[in-house]
Amino acid sequence: MMTNNPLGKTGMLVSPLGLGTVKLGRNQDVKYPNAFTIPDDRQASALIACAREAGINLIDTAPAYGNSEERLGKLLAGQRQNWIICSKAGEEFHNGRSAFNFTPEHLRYSIARSLQRLNTDYLDLLLIHSDGNDTDIIHRYEVFNTLATLKQAGWIRAFGFSGKTCEGGLLASRYADVLMVTFNTGYQDERPVIEACHQNGVGVLIKKALASGHLTSAQPHDDPVQQSMNLVLGQAGVSSAIIGTINPAHLLDNVRNASAALHLKQARN
Template identity: 60%
Template sequence: MTSLHALQRPLGATGLTVSPLGLGTVKLGRDQGVKYPAGFRIPDDREAADLLALARELGINLLDTAPAYGRSEERLGPLLRGQRDAWVIVSKTGEEFENGQSRFDFSAAHTRFSVERSLKRLETDYLDMVLVHSDGNDLEILKHTAVYETLERLKEEGLIRAFGFSGKTVAGGLLALQRGDCAMVTYNLNEQAEKPVIDQALASGRGILVKKALASGHACLAAGEDPLRASFELVFGHPGVGAAIVGTINPQHLRHNVALAAEVLGEPRRA
């Protein structure tokens, strides 16, 4: 079986070693307000446990979750019991999803509350990474709220190992990298505006996680071309990319994604 075990790599200077593909877990906890082309059924505990076991077998050690992902965190806690050292867990702060609606809070009090709640839900005493879940007002959040300084304190206290920003603008991503360890950016066949953030992260030793690498399942290309391969060639062709987060609950898709990523990463990387 093709796996990513031999392709794990450092995530910037965070000290974290991650698989080039991470498993996004929004579909373990939420089926409302998600931007996928088709509907889906949230997997039950047995299916979720099997999916996590398969991911681990395939060499994936990176999990991406968030308070805004419905019940994702609280489900992952019991599912990952006894496996904490096997996973790099990334969660978020700033966005809450309640009654089908998102609301945002970047205050110091909420940031600390959110991280401590994630620790309880995930049944762990530390998070490997916490990212700010931006509402799109990236510069406003970074310049005029206490979220980043609160995350810095939480890192000093040992509750989180690294922190960063999941934003929506180049300016926000660049500013976030000045004080943070990592940025999560959108980078795919359709959207490449945030490439300067990846370039800057590479130059400054910061980590990059890519979201929407497959355009949330909407990746498209000319007839006859393989959009998945082209997507991975683009994303992994940039040496600044640490990992791409792909959310799937389909074991067959997971195996195919890993096989293709391993094949692409086995080829020479292009700048």
């Protein structure tokens, strides 16, 4: 079992690994190295049970993940109290293509739809799903004002930003409760964002911790997954790494890698 970490100042405690669910709802236009078949309900239910038994309490979804939200609304029935649910708004995916809308009207519509799909009265965490124009989204659309209003109304417990640039991440860290940041052994450009969040008490979730299956190692005998897990979970300020998988064996391997990384961090400290 893994010890849960504080998610910034939100008051929530999250497992060091979170379960990413894009593969439960979408297999078009994804960046994984190998094609995959979306699991049926029995397989998906077994995966979620495996995650829960392994100590994972954070589950990540989005409207852009095909029908992931709708499926989770059914698969998590009767389990709502066991999960911290993170969803997103701003990106839509239809007919194999993404489209983006960050207006206040669309964000309200999207979040209300996520609540309905997920069969819940509230989202623990809602992130803006950036198209890469991070600073423009923050300034032009004043997205954090909209999210703060919905937080006050009880629709969400905490809000934040899943960005793609260091500049955008640093700006978002001034306003958000939580940021989702790309970080792995092959990409560390956003390390300053993690450091700023750590200083300001902003929670940090890591995406692409395993580079969407594209990790490589400089040394043939090194395990690239363990290397990246050591880096990500050893970084001060990181609350959790979101890892997407539909294979329970891979999930348990990731849990073992994460546990080893956390033991290494503890020994170093």
